[in-house]
Amino acid sequence: MIEPVVVMLGRGRVPVDTPLLRADDLGVLRGDGVFETMHVRGGRPWLLDEHLARMVNSAARLELPLPERSVLRELAETALRGWPADQEGALRLVCTRGPEWGGPATVFATLAPIRDATRLARAQGLTVATATLGFPVAVREGAPWLLGGVKALSYAVNMACQRWAAQQGLDDVLWVSTDGYALEAPTSTLCWLRDETLSTVPADQTGVLPGTTARWLLDHAADLGCRATEQLVQPEELTAADGVWLVSSVRGVAAVRELDGVALKPSPLTADLQRLAGHPI
Numbered sequence: 001m002i003e004p005v006v007v008m009l010g011r012g013r014v015p016v017d018t019p020l021l022r023a024d025d026l027g028v029l030r031g032d033g034v035f036e037t038m039h040v041r042g043g044r045p046w047l048l049d050e051h052l053a054r055m056v057n058s059a060a061r062l063e064l065p066l067p068e069r070s071v072l073r074e075l076a077e078t079a080l081r082g083w084p085a086d087q088e089g090a091l092r093l094v095c096t097r098g099p100e101w102g103g104p105a106t107v108f109a110t111l112a113p114i115r116d117a118t119r120l121a122r123a124q125g126l127t128v129a130t131a132t133l134g135f136p137v138a139v140r141e142g143a144p145w146l147l148g149g150v151k152a153l154s155y156a157v158n159m160a161c162q163r164w165a166a167q168q169g170l171d172d173v174l175w176v177s178t179d180g181y182a183l184e185a186p187t188s189t190l191c192w193l194r195d196e197t198l199s200t201v202p203a204d205q206t207g208v209l210p211g212t213t214a215r216w217l218l219d220h221a222a223d224l225g226c227r228a229t230e231q232l233v234q235p236e237e238l239t240a241a242d243g244v245w246l247v248s249s250v251r252g253v254a255a256v257r258e259l260d261g262v263a264l265k266p267s268p269l270t271a272d273l274q275r276l277a278g279h280p281i
């Protein structure tokens, strides 16, 4: 088993068990910070520029000082040095607001192998249940403090949802708004196929995270003979779709094979989308 890598801004590579955070770090105390997770294949991060762009946007939304992109790029390069080309990895870049009692932002990178369960989901698909996120679809548009579209460190709700799914014997959750629209999953974006059109949920109207993987797939949908669009959808419509997927940088493309107890028919497009995204199966 390959060792995870940790790189701290200003300190370089350190052993993974090195204590790095102060007890008053606002990332720890309040989840106050931003992060990005990228897929590493062939020893390189996939869609690094897109992730850095989203991180810059997330930091701006939190009024958080983020190092220059060149500094973050260098941090990533330091983490990737010597990473075996045949080893899939997840590269995380993190920036917290730093110590509560004063001090600079805390910035570090981690790089670790992909978990077996993640790889298995690509091959076997996912069982998913809808779960409410507790507000109407459009609320985050007019409420910037709800941090729609921001990849903030505060993922406790996201992780609680995934634990809840596991307690039900399911693989994941699809969040829905109180007015009945599908949003996203706690760590991935919803995509579906209907009438040869690959769709995802519009981030600007809903506050879901604008997914880099979904963007890549929609931008290249024509290569698969599909149109691409962003639109709202209700879960009932998904059960009649020609394919439903949860996609993310690390997960890649995983077919939803069951939604709220209804078996969804396997889509021939799954293999094509997986090839397009380039994650090993």
Ligand code: PLP
Binding pocket: 037, 184, 185, 186, 187, 188, 189, 209, 210, 211, 212, 213, 214, 247, 248, 249, 250
């Ligand atoms: N939505 C949420 C809430 C996420 O945490 C993620 C993962 O980062 C995604 C969607 C998928 O985004 P991406 O494809 O950029 O990894």
